[in-house]
Amino acid sequence: MQKLPFCSAEKLREIASVYPTPFHLYDEKGIRETARRVQAAFSWNHGFREHFAVKANPNPYILSILKSEGCGVDCASITELMLAKAVGFEGEDIMFSSNMTPAEDYIYARKLGATINLDDITHIEFLKRNGGIPEKICLRYNPGGELHIGNTCMGHPWDAKYGMTRPQIFQAIRILQNEGVKQFGLHTLLASNSTDSAYYPTIARMLFKLAAEAHEMIGADFFMINLSGGVGIPYRPQQSPANIEEIADDVRRLYEQMIEPTGMKIHIASELGRYMTGPHGCLVATAIHEKHIYKEYIGLDACAANLMRPAMYGAYHHITIAGKENQPNDHIYDIVGSLCENNDKFAIDRPLPHIDIGDLVVIHDTGAHGHSMGYNYNGKLRSAEVLLQEDGSFSLIRRAETPLDYFATIDCTPYFAAIQKETEALEL
Ligand SMILES: *Cc1c(COP(=O)(O)O)cnc(C)c1O
Numbered sequence: 001m002q003k004l005p006f007c008s009a010e011k012l013r014e015i016a017s018v019y020p021t022p023f024h025l026y027d028e029k030g031i032r033e034t035a036r037r038v039q040a041a042f043s044w045n046h047g048f049r050e051h052f053a054v055k056a057n058p059n060p061y062i063l064s065i066l067k068s069e070g071c072g073v074d075c076a077s078i079t080e081l082m083l084a085k086a087v088g089f090e091g092e093d094i095m096f097s098s099n100m101t102p103a104e105d106y107i108y109a110r111k112l113g114a115t116i117n118l119d120d121i122t123h124i125e126f127l128k129r130n131g132g133i134p135e136k137i138c139l140r141y142n143p144g145g146e147l148h149i150g151n152t153c154m155g156h157p158w159d160a161k162y163g164m165t166r167p168q169i170f171q172a173i174r175i176l177q178n179e180g181v182k183q184f185g186l187h188t189l190l191a192s193n194s195t196d197s198a199y200y201p202t203i204a205r206m207l208f209k210l211a212a213e214a215h216e217m218i219g220a221d222f223f224m225i226n227l228s229g230g231v232g233i234p235y236r237p238q239q240s241p242a243n244i245e246e247i248a249d250d251v252r253r254l255y256e257q258m259i260e261p262t263g264m265k266i267h268i269a270s271e272l273g274r275y276m277t278g279p280h281g282c283l284v285a286t287a288i289h290e291k292h293i294y295k296e297y298i299g300l301d302a303c304a305a306n307l308m309r310p311a312m313y314g315a316y317h318h319i320t321i322a323g324k325e326n327q328p329n330d331h332i333y334d335i336v337g338s339l340c341e342n343n344d345k346f347a348i349d350r351p352l353p354h355i356d357i358g359d360l361v362v363i364h365d366t367g368a369h370g371h372s373m374g375y376n377y378n379g380k381l382r383s384a385e386v387l388l389q390e391d392g393s394f395s396l397i398r399r400a401e402t403p404l405d406y407f408a409t410i411d412c413t414p415y416f417a418a419i420q421k422e423t424e425a426l427e428l
Helices: 009-018 028-041 060-068 078-087 103-112 123-129 166-178 199-218 244-258 274-280 309-313 403-407 413-426
Strands: 023-027 049-053 072-075 094-096 115-118 136-140 147-149 152-155 183-187 222-226 267-270 281-292 296-300 319-321 331-336 345-352 360-364 384-388 394-398
Touching (some): 009 023, 009 281, 028 244, 028 274, 028 384, 049 274, 060 394, 072 078, 078 103, 094 103, 103 115, 115 123, 123 166, 136 166, 136 222, 166 199, 183 199, 199 244, 403 413
Parallel strands (some): 049 072, 136 183, 222 267
Antiparallel strands (some): 023 281, 147 152, 281 296, 281 360, 331 345
């Protein structure tokens, strides 16, 4: 299947003439449509809530779009909580699914009234001392062993640092009941980027069973089952998107079988990140160099510091060349950035049309875990973020970093004048 960007070549050129490349571009229309689709799919469940995983795209403008669609957020650090508050999320809009949590993070999460997702049994005492135990709390489960879906092994939860064992969940519930907790949530996250439509139903079955057993055996009352994130997107042209309606319907059937007989009124929550915004972003860069040695290279003005996934996980990101979408892919290129690291390659041996210097290179599916994983290695600066609005207009929702941003955290009193002078001279 042909995989095209959400934005036409003309529009990309127009945007690039206003905001120089590289930049991440986001599609408001696509984000809204996905949010509506997820909520419609789970509308059978009273109180269903998608808590967007902030780490996937921590831009307040993106968060406020999701807020206006009725989503909450999932945060994991004090700064993500501050961001959520600034956008107007409050109380149970916010899931706080952290691990190895610093004391000040718990204190602040409690102050905001966020739903605490306890990663470990030892955090009960820690939370008691730092923020206090709330009346409703969520527990993160780690089933151990291997996660199988059909004949496929999806992962090794025993190897993951997150969550509590089954005996610990029961023990934690007893302790927390004595601490005055009235209602519990259950959470687990066992996969990343799973396009298998059985992933959510598999963990729903696991959590529904645990909740029903804890209800029957120790009288625990549950208010929420949180299926968390991990639903994948089709990064490759031959992949098809996860069918969220079918997934939600399978979860409904399990809910009817396993939860309804218990009489508990449980709402389903999700903490999708990638699924919500991943396909609705792209990294737009310019081809600035070509190099012919043992292989053919195209050098971009973007690098792994703007999009880490290919370098870090060998992840595939589809690439198209603006205006050459329908030309034959009759050249083989490595598409690379400028870091002094040989893994700084957006694509290796990728069939693409002939690329000219100055072409706009569109790296797809960067709307989640893209800009947010950025870093400053080699003194590279984080790029701008631009929002393509529903009416076709566009606006800058984060400016690109400047050298002064890069130097701002150093006590550079003795150097500051020199850096500032240089920045001004270079008009950066
Ligand atoms: C990363 C993360 C998510 C989102 O994961 P996606 O793969 O982007 O859906 C949700 N919940 C928690 C606790 C996470 O750490």
